Amino acid sequence: MQIQVVEVGPRDGLQNEKELLSTSDKIRLIEMLAEAGLQRVEASSFVNPRWIPQLADAGEVCKSLPRDSRVTYSALVPNLKGLERARECGLTEVAVFMSASETHNLKNINKSMAETFPILREVAREALALGMRVRGYVSTVFGCPYEGHVPVENSRRVTEELVSMGVYEISIGDTIGVATPLQVHEVFATLVKDVTTERLAGHFHDTRGTGLANVTAALDEGIRVFDSSIGGLGGCPYAPGASGNISTEDLVYMLHGMGYETRIDLEKLTEAGAYIQKLLGRVLPSKVLQASLAQKQEQPKQT
Incomplete structure (x- = not known):
């Protein structure tokens, strides 16, 4: 069975990094992700650079994306001005966003x-x-850093509104990584009553170590699209204490081990993870990446 992986590292991952990468480094990362077989990559965000200075070069990045008919590139846009910038770069897909909790939405946008x-x-x-x-x-x-519990009815309302706007797919996010598998089962079981499983995706963070367990719960509910970030990069500038998204390497390793198809080359994927880790100069959360790097270090050199 085919699972779609949406790579959000170049946007959702890098937006929360203190280190500002060069435009050329970002483009090379995206090239490596495409070479690894990822067919959906969120390249950047056209949010005001004053809010997210890490992505101030969104226009330059998106204009220089490797053109590959197999890969769909997208960018986050908050308004018509952002949409116009995305269109000028030749993007064919954009993403809109809002919160299921009132306070987080106010803090965020x-x-x-x-x-x-x-x-x-x-x-x-x-x-x-x-x-x-x-x-x-x-x-x-699944939870707000300011309000705590978020009623599922909030998410139903937002989801229904987005569907009525013509949005083709809605990514359901655990922004601060508080979800557990039972909660994931309950939320998706409720949402699929209003929206078909084909129009829903899972977006999990691993703040409390339950990210991949939540993926398996969503799989049980029929979800077949998942967002992830290379190396486990990311977080949310408006969600204090939130760690990165689930790692793309860890997600793909698990999915392949469960018999799912992703069309992603795990070895090339870990090369992309190693590349961004070296650029940032710190150890990234991806367990598969760290295991791969450790294994390579242990291999005896050929003489």
Whole structure:
């Protein structure tokens, strides 16, 4: 069975890194991800650079992406201005985002949930008119750093709104990594009553070590698309204490071991992980990456 992996490292991963990478380094990372077989890559974000300075070069990055008909590149856009910048770069897909909790939405985009809907609707309408596809993110579905528990009805409302806008896929996010498999079962079992499984994706963080367990729970509920980040990069600037997304290497290793197909070359994937780890100068959370690097170090040199 085929599972789609959406690589969000170049955007969701790098946006929370203190180290500012050069544009050429980002492009090379994306090239390596494409070479590893990833067919969906979120390249950057057209959010105001004052909010996310790590992605201030979004335009340069997106204009220089390796053109490969097998790979779909996307970028996050908060408004019509961001959409226009994405279109100018030749992107065919954009992503819109909002939170399932009122306080996080205010902290994240400085607007209430009610104020956000018309903006997203305008962006989606214009993008669709331009022939672009629109993906949606719903943050803090499983818990909010400010409000704690988030009622599933909040996520149902946001999901239904996004579907009505013409969003083709909605990524359900555990922004601060508090979800457990039981909660994942309950949330997705509720959401699939309103939206088909084909239109839902899982976006898990590994803050408390339950990221991959949550993937397996979502798989049981029929979810077949998952976001992940190379090396386990990431977090959320507006979610204090949140660690990275689940690692792409760890996710692919687990999926392959469970008999799922991803069309991703794990060896090339770990090379991409090693590349970004070296650039950042710190050990990344990916367990498969660290095991791979340790194994290579232990191999005797050929004479």
